[in-house]
Amino acid sequence: xxxxxxxxxxxxxYRAALTEQNLVPLWPSLRAVLPPGKPIPxxxxxxxxxxxxxxxxxxxxxxxxxxxxxxxxxVLANPGHGLEKMQASSTIYLGMQLLLPGEWAPAHxxxxxxxxxxxxxxxxxxTVNGEKCPMNRGDLILTPTGLWxxxxxxxxxxxxxxxxxxxxxxYYMEASYVTEGNAQTVxxxxxxxxxxxxxxxxxxxxxxxDQPFPMLRYPWANVRKALETLAVxxxxxxxxxxxxxxxxxxxxxxxxxxFSALMLRPxxxxxxxxxxxxxxxxxxxxxxxxxxxxxxxxxxxADTCCIPGYIQVTLSNRSADLPAxxxxxxxxxxxxxxxxxxxxx
Ligand code: GTQ
Numbered sequence: 001x002x003x004x005x006x007x008x009x010x011x012x013x014y015r016a017a018l019t020e021q022n023l024v025p026l027w028p029s030l031r032a033v034l035p036p037g038k039p040i041p042x043x044x045x046x047x048x049x050x051x052x053x054x055x056x057x058x059x060x061x062x063x064x065x066x067x068x069x070x071x072x073x074x075v076l077a078n079p080g081h082g083l084e085k086m087q088a089s090s091t092i093y094l095g096m097q098l099l100l101p102g103e104w105a106p107a108h109x110x111x112x113x114x115x116x117x118x119x120x121x122x123x124x125x126x127t128v129n130g131e132k133c134p135m136n137r138g139d140l141i142l143t144p145t146g147l148w149x150x151x152x153x154x155x156x157x158x159x160x161x162x163x164x165x166x167x168x169x170x171y172y173m174e175a176s177y178v179t180e181g182n183a184q185t186v187x188x189x190x191x192x193x194x195x196x197x198x199x200x201x202x203x204x205x206x207x208x209x210d211q212p213f214p215m216l217r218y219p220w221a222n223v224r225k226a227l228e229t230l231a232v233x234x235x236x237x238x239x240x241x242x243x244x245x246x247x248x249x250x251x252x253x254x255x256x257x258x259f260s261a262l263m264l265r266p267x268x269x270x271x272x273x274x275x276x277x278x279x280x281x282x283x284x285x286x287x288x289x290x291x292x293x294x295x296x297x298x299x300x301x302a303d304t305c306c307i308p309g310y311i312q313v314t315l316s317n318r319s320a321d322l323p324a325x326x327x328x329x330x331x332x333x334x335x336x337x338x339x340x341x342x343x344x345x
Pocket of ligand 1: 019071073094096097110114149163165
């Protein structure tokens with residue numbers, strides 16, 4: 001590949017004349033924006049062990065009252081992007097949120113989409129568009145773009161959950177903003193029972209459910225059962241993995257980020273092909289090694305890590321006796337819509 005001219009090759013007064021008219025020569029920067037063969041990601045492989053994070057999050061509970069935080073969150077920031085950017089990858093935002101007994105995080109709605117993966121505690125709930133969703137370990141709760149949401153806690157112990165948002169994308173598009181609201185009236189207790197069974201959906205004669213986000217809570221007990229059933233009934237399947245989808249359409253449950261749950265059978269090593277999308281792994285149960293070029297992360301309960309795209313990764317269950325369960329977030333839905341999604345074998 002030809003070596004291109006640098007900025008310094010150009011006479012100073014020429015460069016000044018360009019700058020004067022808001023013009024930039026492409027060739028000195030061409031290889032940076034179009035590197036040969038594959039991208040040069042800013043996203044670094046990073047792991048955030050829960051053991052290190054938890055005491056600092058609980059300390060934030062002492063240092064900052066909820067009224068002074070609105071959302072009491074420690075952001076899992078990728079140093080490759082600069083910590084101040086508050087990004088795990090180019091598209092994914094991750095935050096660990098703490099709610100103490102009796103606290104309330106007031107209602108708002110915003111353009112970025114969020115999901116919550118519940119990490120610990122009982123008795124908290126998120127109310128999304130009037131639907132009250134209890135928060136228990138491993139549950140996934142959607143708070144999609146534009147829907148009102150607030151968090152409350154009637155339990156006795158701290159509750160912690162992982163927030164996954166497409167905030168970096170929506171912010172980059174200069175489309176990120178929030179609207180404050182009043183406490184919602186609860187109109188329905190979590191309606192996930194309407195979608196108990198794959199393949200059949202509620203179909204009332206007079207109204208079809210045409211909401212863009214019909215299912216807001218995916219209880220872990222159901223997802224875990226689906227994975228275990230899959231493992232038992234399809235022993236030949238390559239990856240015991242289920243995607244969180246919109247039960248009305250079967251497509252990704254949100255438009256920008258995709259979510260799935262993976263079960264590693266006891267002793268299983270699963271080699272994933274290099275894909276163009278960055279990925280986040282969060283350990284729900286058990287423990288697993290995440291191995292990629294030059295890095296190995298050992299994930300145990302509630303640990304979270306992020307890896308860039310275009311890299312092969314192997315997931316290994318560290319136990320020979322017990323399954324390991326991992327929650328996965330990636331930006332494949334966005335990449336597919338934009339036509340840049342790739343799998344390299
Ligand atoms: O709970 O609504 O981690 O609005 C970042 C922004 C959580 C939330 C975050 C948010 C929220």
